[in-house]
Amino acid sequence: MTYCVGMMLDAGLVLMSDTRTNSGVDNISIFRKMFHWSVPGERMIAVMTAGNLATTQAVVSHLDFGARGLAGRRNPLLEAETMFDVAGAAGKLLWDSIYGPGAMSSGGQFSANMIVAGQIRGQDPKLYLIYPEGNFIEATFDTPFFQIGETKYGRPIIIRGYKRAMSFESAAKLLMVSFDSTIKANLSVSAPLDLLVIEKDRFEPLHERRIEGDDPYFSAISEQWGAALERALEGMADYTF
Amino acid sequence: MTYCVGMMLDAGLVLMSDTRTNSGVDNISIFRKMFHWSVPGERMIAVMTAGNLATTQAVVSHLDFGARGLAGRRNPLLEAETMFDVAGAAGKLLWDSIYGPGAMSSGGQFSANMIVAGQIRGQDPKLYLIYPEGNFIEATFDTPFFQIGETKYGRPIIIRGYKRAMSFESAAKLLMVSFDSTIKANLSVSAPLDLLVIEKDRFEPLHERRIEGDDPYFSAISEQWGAALERALEGMADYTF
Numbered sequence: 001m002t003y004c005v006g007m008m009l010d011a012g013l014v015l016m017s018d019t020r021t022n023s024g025v026d027n028i029s030i031f032r033k034m035f036h037w038s039v040p041g042e043r044m045i046a047v048m049t050a051g052n053l054a055t056t057q058a059v060v061s062h063l064d065f066g067a068r069g070l071a072g073r074r075n076p077l078l079e080a081e082t083m084f085d086v087a088g089a090a091g092k093l094l095w096d097s098i099y100g101p102g103a104m105s106s107g108g109q110f111s112a113n114m115i116v117a118g119q120i121r122g123q124d125p126k127l128y129l130i131y132p133e134g135n136f137i138e139a140t141f142d143t144p145f146f147q148i149g150e151t152k153y154g155r156p157i158i159i160r161g162y163k164r165a166m167s168f169e170s171a172a173k174l175l176m177v178s179f180d181s182t183i184k185a186n187l188s189v190s191a192p193l194d195l196l197v198i199e200k201d202r203f204e205p206l207h208e209r210r211i212e213g214d215d216p217y218f219s220a221i222s223e224q225w226g227a228a229l230e231r232a233l234e235g236m237a238d239y240t241f
Numbered sequence: 242m243t244y245c246v247g248m249m250l251d252a253g254l255v256l257m258s259d260t261r262t263n264s265g266v267d268n269i270s271i272f273r274k275m276f277h278w279s280v281p282g283e284r285m286i287a288v289m290t291a292g293n294l295a296t297t298q299a300v301v302s303h304l305d306f307g308a309r310g311l312a313g314r315r316n317p318l319l320e321a322e323t324m325f326d327v328a329g330a331a332g333k334l335l336w337d338s339i340y341g342p343g344a345m346s347s348g349g350q351f352s353a354n355m356i357v358a359g360q361i362r363g364q365d366p367k368l369y370l371i372y373p374e375g376n377f378i379e380a381t382f383d384t385p386f387f388q389i390g391e392t393k394y395g396r397p398i399i400i401r402g403y404k405r406a407m408s409f410e411s412a413a414k415l416l417m418v419s420f421d422s423t424i425k426a427n428l429s430v431s432a433p434l435d436l437l438v439i440e441k442d443r444f445e446p447l448h449e450r451r452i453e454g455d456d457p458y459f460s461a462i463s464e465q466w467g468a469a470l471e472r473a474l475e476g477m478a479d480y481t482f
Contacts, residue, residue, distance in 0.1 A: 152393035156422040160470045172480035181397040197482075207482045217480060224477045229401045232469035236462060239413035241438075241448045 001188035002033055002149030004048040005175055006115040008127045008139050010164050012206070013117045013198040016175040017048045018149075018183070020190035034194040035060050036118075037067045037077050038204045043120040045077050045086055046196055050148035051112025051132070058097045059114070063090065083126035087116045087136045095134030108132065113148050117198065125200055153185040154178035168197045168206070173221065176211075180222045191218070242429035243274055243390030245289040246416055247356040249368045249380050251405050253447070254358045254439040257416040258289045259390075259424070261431035275435040276301050277359075278308045278318050279445045284361040286318050286327055287437055291389035292353025292373070299338045300355070304331065324367035328357045328377045336375030349373065354389050358439065366441055394426040395419035409438045409447070414462060417452075421463045432459070 004017040017034040031053060036046035047063065049056035066075040076089030091114075099108050111132045119125040127139035129146040139146055141164055147155065154177075161174045172195060182189045191213035199206040211218050245258040258275040272294060277287035288304065290297035307316040317330030332355075340349050352373045360366040368380035370387040380387055382405055388396065395418075402415045413436060423430045432454035440447040452459050 152426070153397050155426050156394050156397075157470065159425060160467050161474050167479065169479035169481060170474075173477060174474060176480065177474065184400060185393070185396050217478075221477060225473065226401050228473035228476060229398065232466070232473055233402050233411075233415060233418065235469060236414060236465050237458075238408065238410035239417065239458060240410060 001186060002050040003151070003154065003179060003182050003186075003189040004033060004050055004115055004148045005145060005154070005158070005178065006048060006117045006127050006139070007145040007158075007162070007171055007175070008125070008141065008164070009144075009166060009168070009171055011168060012200040012202070013046075013119075013125050013127060014168055014171045014175065015046055015048060015115070015117055015196040015198070016172075016179060017194045018179065018189045019192050019194065020188060021053050022188050025187060028188070028190075030192070032194065034196060035064070036196060036205065036208075037063070039078060040204045041121070042203055043078070043118065044198055044203045044205070045083075045116070045118035046198065047090065047117075048115040048148065049112060050114070052110035055094070055097045055110045055112040056114070059090065059093045059112070062093050081120070082123060083116070083118055083120055083128070084138075086118065087126075087128040087130060087138075090114060090116050091130045091134035091136050094130055094132060098132050115146050115148055119198065119200065119203065121203065125198065150182055150186050150189050154182040157181060168199070172197070176218055176221045177225050180218070180225060191215075193218070242427060243291040244392070244395065244420060244423045244427075244430040245274060245291055245356055245389045246386060246395070246399070246419065247289060247358045247368050247380070248386040248399075248403070248412055248416065249366065249382065249405070250385075250407060250409070250412055252409060253441040253443075254287075254360075254366050254368060255409055255412045255416065256287055256289060256356070256358055256435075256437040256439070257413075257420060258435045259420065259430045260433050260435065261429060262294050263429045266428060269429070269431075271433070273435065275437060276305070277437060277446065277449075278304070280319060281445045282362070283444055284319070284359065285439055285444045285446070286324075286357070286359035287439065288331065288358075289356040289389065290353060291355070293351035296335070296338045296351045296353040297355070300331065300334045300353070303334050322361070323364060324357070324359055324361055324369070325379075327359065328367075328369040328371060328379075331355060331357050332371045332375035332377050335371055335373060339373050356387050356389055360439065360441065360444065362444065366439065391423055391427045391430050395423040398422060409440070413438070417459055417462045418466050421459070421466060432456075434459070
């Protein structure tokens with residue numbers, strides 16, 4: 001499994017992903033699921049992936065070949081005029097890798113989906129959820145975050161804790177709580193986590209970090225959150241018969 | 242969908258279930274998913290169901306016909322010597338309804354599962370999770386609760402809030418928080434909720450209640466929990482770059 005969240009704030013975008021992949025519980029590995037490319041001062045684009053690893057690595061490799069300008073490669077990330085076009089190009093690559101003539105399987109069983117986030121100068125930051133069929137939806141402040149992978153365990157706390165005006169630092173804390181709940185419930189989601197903060201109008205990462213499972217802050221959040229939940233439960237009146 | 246939880250405490254068993262059924266979001270209904278039978282002073286048995294409604298109603302009807310002693314009916318609930326036998330009989334009925342020769346479908350697509358809970362005099366209270374294939378597992382204090390239906394949203398808080406020594410009143414509160422989180426995230430789970438408390442060695446319900454969506458206590462828990470989570474988040478130090 002996998003767990004990735006992309007979140008839209010007034011101040012910009014915050015992304016977090018886990019790194020565990022598995023083909024059965026007896027075959028787990030660590031792979032990065034978050035990638036980004038930037039043209040300082042002009043654009044900053046990030047992608048997170050969930051699903052079949054061969055599919056997602058193929059898509060990311062094609063994006064990266066393009067971004068690095070390898071001979072003959074189109075460059076959807078760095079040439080696209082809008083983030084909408086970036087999402088469309090990423091979706092096309094995803095569809096090609098799952099269903100296209102060159103796909104390893106024509107039946108679509110090696111499926112995947114993606115979150116695409118970023119900003120191009122002169123336009124607002126954008127957040128997209130890309131479906132295996134290559135089409136996509138855009139986040140708005142009515143629905144300001146997207147999750148892919150194991151989305152359920154960590155969703156209630158985001159629903160309740162999210163505020164569009166929150167700081168990047170508060171948002172990172174909220175995401176860590178969401179990831180901690182997910183990691184505690186599903187063995188196929190695990191640290192290390194990757195964190196990326198895309199500040200509006202900066203066009204390069206404001207902050208990027210790999211958070212190990214024994215990271216002191218992450219460990220403290222996990223412990224404090226458990227204790228805080230117990231206190232919160234105790235602080236409410238019990239049911240009475 | 243459905244959400245049901247059965248929980249084992251030192252003091253006995255607590256069960257909660259929602260009542261929403263759906264065939265698509267445009268066809269929702271209210272059906273009871275929790276049922277119980279008792280022989281005062283001798284045994285108390287409860288069943289919760291999730292899955293195809295035709296299947297689960299068939300199973301519950303057969304259990305009930307038996308319990309009411311309708312002519313020619315075996316009476317697995319009231320004749321069984323142990324809760325293990327009760328679980329086996331319920332599992333057999335479930336298998337028959339899904340896969341058996343009289344089943345509406347031989348392919349097993351109208352699947353369901355169940356939680357069976359209760360106590361027979363002279364034996365400990367027991368909690369079982371029954372699979373569609375009719376086999377089952379028994380809860381122990383290592384894994385003291387079972388969920389069926391939409392299990393994920395409400396699981397993290399149970400993992401963190403559960404204590405085997407907690408009172409029935411605290412457990413009911415914990416379950417309401419878990420159901421509130423689930424209801425907020427999945428439209429196919431909804432109040433009214435059914436609550437049943439089975440005290441050890443009582444052999445009849447200690448407490449039973451239908452909790453409506455606008456129940457003052459449930460509404461207060463929902464509001465207070467939201468506020469408590471916000472305070473808990475704010476009370477932890479923000480992430481720092």
